[in-house]
Amino acid sequence: MVFGQKQNCEYLPYIPASKLTFETGVMGNKLGFFSNPYFLVKIDSAFPQNKIADDEATTPGYVLVNLSLGASFSLGNQPLELNLAVQNLFDKKYVDHFSLLKEVDFYNPGRNVSLALRIPFQASMR
Numbered sequence: 001m002v003f004g005q006k007q008n009c010e011y012l013p014y015i016p017a018s019k020l021t022f023e024t025g026v027m028g029n030k031l032g033f034f035s036n037p038y039f040l041v042k043i044d045s046a047f048p049q050n051k052i053a054d055d056e057a058t059t060p061g062y063v064l065v066n067l068s069l070g071a072s073f074s075l076g077n078q079p080l081e082l083n084l085a086v087q088n089l090f091d092k093k094y095v096d097h098f099s100l101l102k103e104v105d106f107y108n109p110g111r112n113v114s115l116a117l118r119i120p121f122q123a124s125m126r
Contacts, residue, residue, distance in 0.1 A: 011052055014053075015047070017049035017097045019047070023038035024075065025038055026038065033095060034073050037069075037070070037071035038071070039067075040069070041067055042065075042067075044066065045061070046061050065088070065090055069085035070084060079118075082116070085114045085116075086112070086113050089114060090111075091111040092110075095107055
């Protein structure tokens with residue numbers, strides 16, 4: 001936990017809330033025609049920030065759950081990588097202590113789902 005105080009015991013501004021991140025996952029070598037499959041769960045936890053300067057607002061704590069899964073496969077001779085990720089799985093309404101919009105009651109982003117297909121290629125110079 002980080003906090004700062006002046007000599008008169010007032011708290012310093014712009015001190016981030018303490019955070020913890022936990023991540024676990026399963027990775028394999030082969031799953032059907034997929035290679036290097038993986039599944040990850042990440043939990044981001046921020047504690048309340050109530051040790052604030054006079055001109056700051058307190059910020060409640062929050063917990064976010066993020067998931068990602070993916071694998072590699074080939075289409076002919078072309079290797080491909082597929083990834084599906086969900087950020088803020090439970091669509092938690094939260095405000096980070098450093099958010100510039102918290103004073104006007106704007107929340108940080110809600111649930112975000114992304115699907116990515118990566119096509120690696122090599123260029124050869126002869």
